Amino acid sequence: RTVYVNGSYLPEEEATVSIFDRGFLFADAVYEVTSVVRGKLIDFDGHMARLRRSLGELALSSPVSDEEMLAIHRELVTRNDIDEGLIYLQVTRGSAGDRDFAFPPADTKPTLVLFTQAKKVIENPAAGTGLKVISIDDIRWGRCDIKTVQLLYPCLAKMAAKHAHVDDAWMVRDGLVTEGSSNNAYIVTSEGTIVTREKSQSILHGITRAATLRLAEEKGLKVEERGFSIEEAKNAREAFITSASLFVMPVVEIDGAAIGEGRPGELSRRLREIYIEDAL
Numbered sequence: 239r240t241v242y243v244n245g246s247y248l249p250e251e252e253a254t255v256s257i258f259d260r261g262f263l264f265a266d267a268v269y270e271v272t273s274v275v276r277g278k279l280i281d282f283d284g285h286m287a288r289l290r291r292s293l294g295e296l297a298l299s300s301p302v303s304d305e306e307m308l309a310i311h312r313e314l315v316t317r318n319d320i321d322e323g324l325i326y327l328q329v330t331r332g333s334a335g336d337r338d339f340a341f342p343p344a345d346t347k348p349t350l351v352l353f354t355q356a357k358k359v360i361e362n363p364a365a366g367t368g369l370k371v372i373s374i375d376d377i378r379w380g381r382c383d384i385k386t387v388q389l390l391y392p393c394l395a396k397m398a399a400k401h402a403h404v405d406d407a408w409m410v411r412d413g414l415v416t417e418g419s420s421n422n423a424y425i426v427t428s429e430g431t432i433v434t435r436e437k438s439q440s441i442l443h444g445i446t447r448a449a450t451l452r453l454a455e456e457k458g459l460k461v462e463e464r465g466f467s468i469e470e471a472k473n474a475r476e477a478f479i480t481s482a483s484l485f486v487m488p489v490v491e492i493d494g495a496a497i498g499e500g501r502p503g504e505l506s507r508r509l510r511e512i513y514i515e516d517a518l
């Protein structure tokens with residue numbers, strides 16, 4: 239696999255970053271994940287807009303222009319012959335060569351790393367069975383709207399899910415679901431309304447979320463942006479999640495309770511189809 243690091247395309251074994259890099263020492267870094275379907279980048283402009291926002295919130299500078307960023311993505315898709323999969327991008331604050339909590343001088347060069355991952359995003363077998371989730375306290379920091387690489391708690395949440403023999407964990411703050419470990423969370427009420435938490439600093443403003451809500455409204459479906467409890471979710475007609483890597487993915491069980499019939503819901507399946515159709 240060919241990867242990109244600071245201006246060079248290299249075999250992955252030859253790509254290196256300094257041990258003093260602030261991404262490594264302090265998680266002083268932001269990232270994006272963009273999916274690739276039939277060689278095409280999905281929602282690329284949305285991911286770049288959010289990247290710029292994340293960078294701005296942390297006073298990080300972009301190492302390359304948007305045009306260059308697009309060129310790098312395309313080059314990696316071509317070099318690695320990616321038909322379906324993901325591209326991971328990370329920008330760190332780089333390093334002035336020592337460990338210091340204070341930011342290095344403003345002219346310090348940021349680190350830019352990108353790599354691809356081949357993965358079946360459309361024909362994902364989980365779409366047919368749906369995912370099972372557990373709930374877990376959301377103890378993350380207060381700026382979950384910034385896509386930082388500080389992902390230790392989501393990793394712990396994922397492991398709690400694994401230990402409970404389920405797929406993922408929905409995080410709960412003050413009695414209401416914020417989001418999944420690496421995805422946005424939704425329910426469908428008995429009236430057929432799609433409910434997902436409103437945008438704030440408590441959740442990542444998903445690019446797939448924005449596209450899904452736009453498509454739902456275009457199809458005349460009712461959308462309500464508000465928090466919901468695990469209790470409400472357990473009694474919902476359907477549940478699902480969205481992310482760049484999973485698109486729309488049905489959820490069929492929460493904390494051991496079957497959602498609806500315990501099978502992927504009608505609306506979740508339709509939204510997945512609509513999303514894929516629109517993306518292609």
Ligand code: PDD
Nearest residue numbers: 271420421422442444445446447481482
């Ligand atoms: N995760 N919420 C969280 C906490 C996330 O980490 C993600 C994405 C999302 C969905 O955002 P989007 O639709 O823009 O992918 C919501 C990526 C895929 C990851 O960490 O791999």
